[in-house]
Amino acid sequence: MxxxxxxxxxxxxxxxxxxxxxxxxxxxxxxxxxxxxxxxxxxxxxxxxxxxxxxxxxxxxxxxxxxxxxxxxxxxxxxxxxxxxxxxxxxxxxxxxxxxxxxxxxxxxxxxxxxxxxxxxxxxxxxxxxxxxxxxxxxxxxxxxxxxxxxxxxxxxxxxxxxxxxxxxxxxxxxxxxxxxxxxxSVPGPSHAGQPSGGGGLLLRPALLPGAALALAAAGYAGLAAFVVLHLQARGIHSGVAVLSGFSAVYGGTRLVIGHLPDRLGPRRVAIWSGIGEAVGLLIIALAPNLPVAVFGGLVMGVGFSLLHPSLALMVMNLTDSSKQGAAIGAYTSFWDLGLAVWGPLIGVVATGFGYPAVFVVGAVCAAAAVAVALCVRQPSEQPAAAG
Incomplete structure (x- = not known):
């Protein structure tokens, strides 16, 4: 059919x-x-x-x-x-x-x-x-x-x-x-999505590197959510919640307006630029002398972070047999939960030991590390584009 x-x-x-x-x-x-x-x-x-x-x-x-x-x-x-x-x-x-x-x-x-x-x-x-x-x-x-x-x-x-x-x-x-x-x-569904072909377990190999990149990128989000208001208050800047609001708004808006870019340009290429955008936005927030600059940093981070997850998820799909894509995307998404579980307390330790700006610097370093991991993921479908 x-x-x-x-x-x-x-x-x-x-x-x-x-x-x-x-x-x-x-x-x-x-x-x-x-x-x-x-x-x-x-x-x-x-x-x-x-x-x-x-x-x-x-x-x-x-x-x-x-x-x-x-x-x-x-x-x-x-x-x-x-x-x-x-x-x-x-x-x-x-x-x-x-x-x-x-x-x-x-x-x-x-x-x-x-x-x-x-x-x-x-x-x-x-x-x-x-x-x-x-x-x-x-x-x-x-x-x-x-x-x-x-x-x-x-x-x-x-x-x-x-x-x-x-x-x-x-x-x-x-x-x-x-x-x-x-x-x-209300949606008719196929009787089966497909029988799994053989073993391979639940933590499928195609999900490992993109999942690791997602877990690294989670450090920046954890730091933003937990400490941006306190970071700005320590500098005498009030209404720091505006940074979170701006991040959230552009996060959804980016997917609505340019959410087609991973399909059009290739998921690895977009993941790389997205990770760089997250890192740059976090560094702007770390150095922000006033609220407008901090909000701008949140917007830059939001644009990058918004397309990172779908780009990495598409990389997983491109490397996974159709009969195992459910297990693969489940394993991949678990890395987000794992990243938040790990980075939540670790970011708190960083804030206590080195101050609030260090939280965002560490998040930026982790975002850059996510880019390095994404570069290691081979995407066969992108080979023709690379050759051109």
Missing amino acids: TTSADRGTIPRRALVGVFGGLFCGYVGLTAAIPVLPGFVRESFGATDFAIGLVVMATALTALLVRPVAGHLADRYGHRRVMQMGALIVAAGGALYFLPLGLAGLVADRLLLGVGEASLFTAGAVWTVSLAPHHRRGQLIGLYGVSMWGGISVGTFLGAALLPAGYGAVWGFSVAAALAGLLLIS
């Missing part, structure tokens, strides 16, 4: 279901984030460590489950695994209503991490399977915009619903995830 990808056209109705399902799933997943710290403190009198554990528990299981979810999507179909992810997110929201205690709440958050990993990973490879070959990188980027949009809307609406009580937030989380399930189910 001829598919839209074979014809070179974009199946817009199908992508509405996949992107919309991801968006709604992340709205449901993140609506609880802004209210969980207060809930844990009020309900259990918990320490800051316990609050951090509850909020971040999803990252642990997401890190471990992404390659497994991708493997299952390859074997049993992307639609089915994505539906399972949305169902788990809805079930996790419903479990908030039960008096499970602190340990039970942590277990529920771990379960939600399984749902997040299944939802995102299966949908990512499904998007690639629906996309024309020359638009894969662009659609991977837009898929990420759907995720970040869901996170932004979910956290905003969760905080807005808090005056109505925690139950309103939990109920909204369930409803949003079920809406995502309906959108996903």
Whole structure:
């Protein structure tokens, strides 16, 4: 049967279901984030460590489950695994209503991490399977915009619903995830994405170098998110949150406007320039004498960082057999979780020992290292362009 990808056209109705399902799933997943710290403190009198554990528990299981979810999507179909992810997110929201205690709440958050990993990973490879070959990188980027949009809307609406009580937030989380399930189910899916051909494990070789580059690039984002406001305050510059806002806006806007560049120019070439852009933006922030310069640095970093992930993901796809792309993209995405888990505390050590500007210098060095790693990834599809 001829598919839209074979014809070179974009199946817009199908992508509405996949992107919309991801968006709604992340709205449901993140609506609880802004209210969980207060809930844990009020309900259990918990320490800051316990609050951090509850909020971040999803990252642990997401890190471990992404390659497994991708493997299952390859074997049993992307639609089915994505539906399972949305169902788990809805079930996790419903479990908030039960008096499970602190340990039970942590277990529920771990379960939600399984749902997040299944939802995102299966949908990512499904998007690639629906996309024309020359638009894969662009659609991977837009898929990420759907995720970040869901996170932004979910956290905003969760905080807005808090005056109505925690139950309103939990109920909204369930409803949003079920809406995502309906959108996903509205898209016809192939019976199987393909049977895996042989072994190879879950951590596939094509994902290793691009994944390592992504983990290195995560250092800059971790530093920006955690310390840009404190860095600017130490210099007597207020409203440092404007740097984060500018970064976020240009991050999404870049993918909307020039998200086709990895397909058009080649993913390795764009990954190299993206890593350089991230490094330059971080150095500008490190040296910024005032807010406008710092905001400009955030914009430069945002443009570069925005196209880095889809470029590296496309490199993974180009090197992976179609029957194993789910496992490969799951393994690749896990490096982002790993990078944040490692760089979060390490960047804090750098800030304590060497000061806030060093945080951004280290991030820039790591971005440059990500470029060096990307240069080591051979992309056969780019050979003709290099020869010309």
